Amino acid sequence: MEQKPHTPTETEADVCALECFHPRTVTRVQAALAGEAEQLASSAELFKMLGNPKRLMILRALREAELCVCDLAYLLGLSVAATSQQLRILRGQGWLRMRSAGKMAYYRWNDASPLPALNAAVREVCGADDEPD
Structure with a gap:
C-alpha cells in the first residue's frame, strides 16, 4: 500500500x-x-x-451639518445619554468640536483633527468631498 x-x-x-x-x-x-x-x-x-458603526455615522452626519445632541440621537436611533457617550469619545480623540447654547449642546466636525492622514481617510470613507458648512 x-x-x-x-x-x-x-x-x-x-x-x-x-x-x-x-x-x-x-x-x-x-x-x-x-x-x-x-x-x-x-x-x-x-x-x-473608529471601529464602531454609530461613531462613523456621527462623523459622517457632522460632515453634513452641525447638529445638537438630541438631533443626533434621533438620527442614530439612540438615547440622548448613549449619543452623548459616543460624542464624548469622538471629542476626546479630537474629531469633534462642541459649543453650548443655553441648555443645548451642538457638535461639528473638527477640521483641525490631530491626525491629518486619518482625517483624510475618514473623509474618503464617509464620502464627503466638500467642506462642511
Missing part, C-alpha cells in the same frame, strides 16, 4: 518548527518596537474608536 505524502494542516503550516530562527533580526525589531509601545497603544485605541 502506497503512503500519501503528509500535507501539513493549516495550523502546522502557520507555525515555525524553531523558537527563533533569526535572533539578530528579532532583537533589532524588538528594540525598534520598545520605544513605540505607548504610540501603538494609542493607535489601537483610535482604531477601536
Whole structure:
C-alpha cells in the first residue's frame, strides 16, 4: 500500500518548527518596537474608536451639518445619554468640536483633527468631498 505524502494542516503550516530562527533580526525589531509601545497603544485605541458603526455615522452626519445632541440621537436611533457617550469619545480623540447654547449642546466636525492622514481617510470613507458648512 502506497503512503500519501503528509500535507501539513493549516495550523502546522502557520507555525515555525524553531523558537527563533533569526535572533539578530528579532532583537533589532524588538528594540525598534520598545520605544513605540505607548504610540501603538494609542493607535489601537483610535482604531477601536473608529471601529464602531454609530461613531462613523456621527462623523459622517457632522460632515453634513452641525447638529445638537438630541438631533443626533434621533438620527442614530439612540438615547440622548448613549449619543452623548459616543460624542464624548469622538471629542476626546479630537474629531469633534462642541459649543453650548443655553441648555443645548451642538457638535461639528473638527477640521483641525490631530491626525491629518486619518482625517483624510475618514473623509474618503464617509464620502464627503466638500467642506462642511
